[in-house]
Amino acid sequence: xxxxxxxxxxxxxxxxxxxxxxxxxxxxxxxxxxxxxxxxxxxxxxxxxxxxxxxxxxxxxxxxxxxxxxxxxxxxxxxxxxxxxxx
Numbered sequence: 001x002x003x004x005x006x007x008x009x010x011x012x013x014x015x016x017x018x019x020x021x022x023x024x025x026x027x028x029x030x031x032x033x034x035x036x037x038x039x040x041x042x043x044x045x046x047x048x049x050x051x052x053x054x055x056x057x058x059x060x061x062x063x064x065x066x067x068x069x070x071x072x073x074x075x076x077x078x079x080x081x082x083x084x085x086x087x
Contacts, residue, residue, distance in 0.1 A: 001027055009070050011052055017042055019050065019074060021087055028087075033074050046076040048084075 001007040002025050009028035019033035033048040034041060041047065052072045057065035073086040 006066070008067050009052075009072075011050065011072075016040055017045065019048060019085075021072065028070070028072075030072060046078040046082075048074040048076045050074050051083075 001010065007027050009030065011030045011032060013032050016034050016039055018031045021028050021030035023029070030050065032050040034045075035047055035049045037047065050072055051074070052070065054070050055068040057068050059065045071086065073083050076082045076084060
C-alpha cells in the first residue's frame with residue numbers, strides 16, 4: 001500500500017471490541033467496530049458500525065478523480081443511533 005503511493009486509508013471488518021483507527025506510514029488503518037449480536041461483547045458496550053464517506057474530485061471529463069477527503073465515525077446501536085469518534 002505504501003509503494004502504491006495513493007492509498008489514504010484501509011478499513012477492515014470487525015474485531016469484536018476493537019474499533020479504533022491509527023495511522024502508520026501515512027495510511028489510516030481502521031477497524032469497523034463490533035456490529036453483529038452473534039459474537040461476544042462487553043456489558044454496557046453498544047454495538048456499532050463504522051461509517052465512511054469518501055469525497056472525490058470531479059474530472060474535467062465528468063468522471064471521478066482523486067480522493068479529496070475521507071471522513072469516518074461510528075454509529076452506535078444505542079436507541080439513539082449516536083455518532084461517536086469522528087475522524
